[in-house]
Amino acid sequence: MFLESTIINLAQDARAASRVIAKAPSAKKNTILMELAGSIENNRAYLKEENRKDLELAAGRGLSAAMLDRLTISDATIQSMAxxxxEIAALENPVGAISKTIIRPNGLEVSRMRIPLGVIGIIYESRPNVTIDAAALCLKAGNAVILRGGSEALNSNRALAGLISDTLAKAGLPEKAVQMVPVRDRQAVNFLLNQAEFIDLIIPRGGEGLIRFVAENSKIPVLKHYKGVCHVYVDEGADFDMAYNICFNAKVQRPGVCNAMETMLVHKNTAENFLPDMAKRFFDAGVKIKGCEKTCGIIKGAQKAGKEDWAAEYLDLILAVKVVEDMDQAIAHMAEYGSNHTEAIVTSDYNRARRFVREVDSSVVLVNASTRFNDGGQLGLGAEMGISTSKLHAFGPMGLEELTTTKFVVFGDGQIRE
Known part of the structure; x- marks a missing residue:
């Protein structure tokens, strides 16, 4: 079958290229990333034209506003990619780093060396910038990568992948280190997920349906996050001005992303004074509020929330609000309805802040800061491959170090095992 053989060839070529990339000097990889940044900026008109083709097709297919936002390549997107x-070029290269050296009683020197994973498959929807982030992080960490973007972004992704290939070729490194699955046919994903002989890790990025499909059908280990049901808990005694700004930013700044707040929890002793002004800010920004019974009694215009709202990832200007008895109930609510993605507390009490950090099981836990900071770039990783809400082998934003593993290196002077 032609499609299957195409995917097998991609995987085989990636495995061969990974052996070369794994040995590439850090300075050479950094030069490639810097030159690619310039190429993206110099080809902005070409990239926006190819993206326009995708946007027209996507609009005709009735994609949501959130998906169209993720699909768009604007001047700001281009500057962000570059x-x-x-930033990735400026980061320290983790490959080859030695850690945890110990001397055994028999004199053996045992260390761990950080090494590339090998070949990584990325399956993602919309967001052409993922093409650049994924390629850059994989290359810097010494990996080859196979990219399977959404069919709605095929023209944009092909254009970006072409710039990457040209930059690699000019540097004398294998173009096959970064490859794009060249077809829209969804069957290509099934074939890709069967290439356990050549691919070491699959990372899906997109909606819950895509990620569950990949996890259920892959013969290759999968790093995943199903959805981002993120909470902000406004504690008793919290600074109201701080809470207003944090909650508004977490919900409104960009509601269609996985680190946007979906549920706001408010201490019962804070609710009466806090919620009316907070709700006005939300309503003025077009946010629809779905609240518990106590919330609806305080906020005029709030709709009654159903049980399904507490687990909802709206990705829109919709917010669930619940008044809780105390922090115990807030943490219990997060544990029941959250997705281990991002949780935040706004508090003036140091001890409750420390307890929240210890007890909340989430990939990023914030104190007095917006959930929107759960992002590789914002947390100093330069860029991210995605946000893992599983714990093997990474938890949270995946940067360079999360795209490597370690091997044991042992030095001796003639020891033999008795």
Whole structure:
């Protein structure tokens, strides 16, 4: 079958290229990333034209506003991609780093060396910038990568992948280190997920349906996050001005992303004074509020929330609000309805802040800061491959170090095992 053989060839070529990339000097990889940043900026008109084709097709297919937002390549997107490349180039290369050296009683020197994973498959929807972030992080960490973007972004992704291939070729490194699955046919994903002989890890990025499909059908280990049901808990005694700004930013700044707040929890002793002004800010921004019974009694215009609202990832200007008895109930609510993605507390009490950090099981836990900071770039990773809400082998934003593993290195002077 032609499609299956195409995917097998991609995987085989990636395995061969990974052996070369794994040995590439850090300075050479950094030069490639810097030159790619310039190429993206110099080809902005070409990239926006190819993206326009995708946007027209997507609009005709009735994609949501959130999906169209993720699909769009704007001047800001181009600057962000170029800036991310330069930030990744400036990061320390983890490959070859030695850690945890110990001397055994028999004199053996045992260390761990950080090494590339090998070949990584990325399956994602919309967001052409993922093409650049994924390629850059994989290359810097010494991996080859196979990219399977959404069919709605095929023209944009092909254009970006072409710039990457040209930059690699000019540097004398294998173009096959970064490859794009060249077809829209969804069957290509099934074939890709069967290439356990050549691919070491699959990372899906997109909606819950895509991620569950990949996890259920892959013969290759999968790093995943199903959805981002993120909470902000406004504690008793919290600074109201701080809470207003944090909650508004977490919900409104960009509601269609996985680190946007979906549920706001408010201490019962804070609710009466806090919620009316907070709700006005939300309503003025077009946010629809779905609240518990106590919330609806305080906020005029709030709709009654159903049980399904507490687990909802709206990705829209819709917010669930619940008044809780105390922090115990807030943490219990997060444990029951959250997705281990991002949780935040706004509090003036140091001890409750420390307890929240200890007890909340989430990939990123914030104190007095917006959930929108759960992002590789914002947390100093330069860029991210995605946000893992599983714990093997990474938890949270996946940067360079999360795209490597370690091997044991042992030095001796003639020891033999008795």
């Amino acid at each position: 800036g991310g490349l330069r």
